[in-house]
Amino acid sequence: MVRDxxxxxxxxxxSGFAFGATAAGAGFGVPQACALSLLVFTGASQxxxxxxxxxxxxxxxxxxxxxxxxxxxxxxxxxxxxxxxLPRGLRPLAAHWxxxxxxxxxxxxxxxxxxxxxxxxxxxxxxxxxxxxTLAGALGASALGxxxxxxLNAAGPAVFLALLAPMVRSGGRERATAALAVVLVLxxxxxxxxxxxxxxxxxxxxxxMFVRRGAEA
Amino acid sequence: MSNSWMAxxxxxxxxxxxxxxxxxxxxxxxxxxxxxxxxxxxxxxLLAALTVQQTFxxxxxxxxxxxxxxxxxxxxxxxxxxxxxxVIVGAAVAVSALAQHFTG
Numbered sequence: 001m002v003r004d005x006x007x008x009x010x011x012x013x014x015s016g017f018a019f020g021a022t023a024a025g026a027g028f029g030v031p032q033a034c035a036l037s038l039l040v041f042t043g044a045s046q047x048x049x050x051x052x053x054x055x056x057x058x059x060x061x062x063x064x065x066x067x068x069x070x071x072x073x074x075x076x077x078x079x080x081x082x083x084x085x086l087p088r089g090l091r092p093l094a095a096h097w098x099x100x101x102x103x104x105x106x107x108x109x110x111x112x113x114x115x116x117x118x119x120x121x122x123x124x125x126x127x128x129x130x131x132x133x134t135l136a137g138a139l140g141a142s143a144l145g146x147x148x149x150x151x152l153n154a155a156g157p158a159v160f161l162a163l164l165a166p167m168v169r170s171g172g173r174e175r176a177t178a179a180l181a182v183v184l185v186l187x188x189x190x191x192x193x194x195x196x197x198x199x200x201x202x203x204x205x206x207x208x209m210f211v212r213r214g215a216e217a
Numbered sequence: 218m219s220n221s222w223m224a225x226x227x228x229x230x231x232x233x234x235x236x237x238x239x240x241x242x243x244x245x246x247x248x249x250x251x252x253x254x255x256x257x258x259x260x261x262x263l264l265a266a267l268t269v270q271q272t273f274x275x276x277x278x279x280x281x282x283x284x285x286x287x288x289x290x291x292x293x294x295x296x297x298x299x300x301x302x303x304v305i306v307g308a309a310v311a312v313s314a315l316a317q318h319f320t321g
Contacts, residue, residue, distance in 0.1 A: 007301050007302070007303055008302075010303050011301070011302045011303040011306060014303060014306055014307060014310075015306060018306070018310065027221075028221060032221055032222065032225060035225055035229075036225055036228070036229075039225070039229035039233075040225070040228050040229045040232050040233075041232075042232050042236075044264070044267075045228060045232055046228075047267075047271075048263075048267055049224060049225075049228050051267070051270075051271050053221060053224060055274065055276075059220050059221075059223060059224040059227075062224055063224050063227045063228050063231070065263065065267075066228045066231075066232070067227075067228065067231040067232065067235075068259060068263055069260060069263050069264075069267075070228075070231065070232035070235055070236075071235050071256065071259065071260070072256065072259075072260045073232070073235055073236045073239060074235040074236065074238050074239035074256075075239060075253075075256050075257075076239060077235075077236055077237070077238065077239020077240040077241075078239045078240075078242070078248075080239070080240065081239065081240045081241070086240070091237065091240045091241055092237060094240065095233065095236040095237040095239075095240050095241075096233060096236065098236040098239060098240060148284065148285075148313075148317055149314065149317055149318075150310070150314050151284070151288055151309070151310040151311060151312070151313030151314030151315070151316075151317060152310060153271075153285055153313070154272075154284070154285045154287075154288025154289060154292075154309040154310055154312075154313035155306055155309060155310050156267075156271050157267070157268045157271045157272045157285060157288070157289050157292070157309065158288065158289065158292040158305055158306045158308075158309030158310070159306055160264045160267045160268040160271070161264075161268045161289065161292050161293065161296065161305070162292070162296065162302050162305045162306065163260075163264055164261065164264040164265055164268065165296050167257070167260065167261050167264070168261060173258070174257070174258065174261055177258045177261045177262050177265070178261050178262070178264075178265035179265075180262070181261070181262035181263070181265040181266045182265050182266065182269050184266065185265075185266040185269050185270050186269060186273070186280065189270060189273075189274050189278060189279075189280055190278050190279065190280065191278070192278075193278075194274075194278070197266065197270060198263060198266045198267055198270055201262055201263070201265070201266030202259055202262045202263055202266070203262075204258075204262040204265075204266075205255060205258035205259045205261070205262045206255060206258075208258060209251075209254060209255060209258060
């Protein structure tokens with residue numbers, strides 16, 4: 001348990017640092033990078049937003065991509081609501097911490113009080129760590145120079161891939177969706193303005209559902 | 218840069234709203250099979266697309282293979298070896314930095 005927590009902490013620390021440096025490299029100021037980590041606090045959406053805007057995407061397309069990526073947190077929240085049974089007054093506060101890591105820890109606990117403790121400890125420590133390392137990454141970026149030299153521009157894609165892997169292990173529908181999304185984005189990147197290709201690729205989800213449904217009927 | 222602040226604010230509000238929505242909606246509303254299935258597949262499509270796009274897109278809508286691709290390959294190997302999250306991201310950063318050093 002402690003070892004797992006330590007692993008999660010180190011990962012989030014490294015990712016936070018990479019995020020801060022990536023944001024700075026994409027032309028965001030230190031206050032902007034910090035505002036994202038303080039207020040958005042869901043890593044994949046943050047990487048998606050700065051990546052898209054840094055590539056010159058239309059802000060609306062960039063925000064849409066980040067938002068749709070954040071929608072999965074609603075489904076974590078749904079499961080956590082049943083598990084934690086939080087008092088109404090605490091929900092707006094707890095909501096900010098509903099992310100991949102806190103959900104994974106809370107859902108792995110044997111009972112409600114352990115889940116509440118796991119959620120709170122993970123949420124608090126990751127929030128502090130993510131924001132401190134974002135600040136360090138954003139401040140350090142000017143000293144580091146080009147993030148590409150340090151390989152930090154590969155951190156975003158690796159984070160996406162690591163999040164994706166457990167999701168596609170579960171079955172054929174998931175793998176078909178990922179494969180179709182890859183094809184769609186490769187076709188769309190040269191044709192459409194930055195930010196839009198990712199949204200186009202999202203169509204893979206309803207498309208695969210529709211085709212599979214037809215096949216099952 | 219005021220556009221960036223607007224985008225940051227919109228993302229913050231949107232992402233917070235969906236988190237709160239999940240914690241607050243009555244059970245059953247989001248539990249429909251169709252909604253659940255779509256909700257499971259959309260992040261898969263987005264993550265797959267973002268992985269590829271942020272690895273292979275160059276400036277001005279071009280596709281390029283550079284040091285990032287080497288980093289992603291390393292991440293993939295780490296993933297297949299069932300390495301923990303930290304090692305996956307660390308391998309990508311380290312290998313990409315090395316590739317950048319030798320090619321750039």
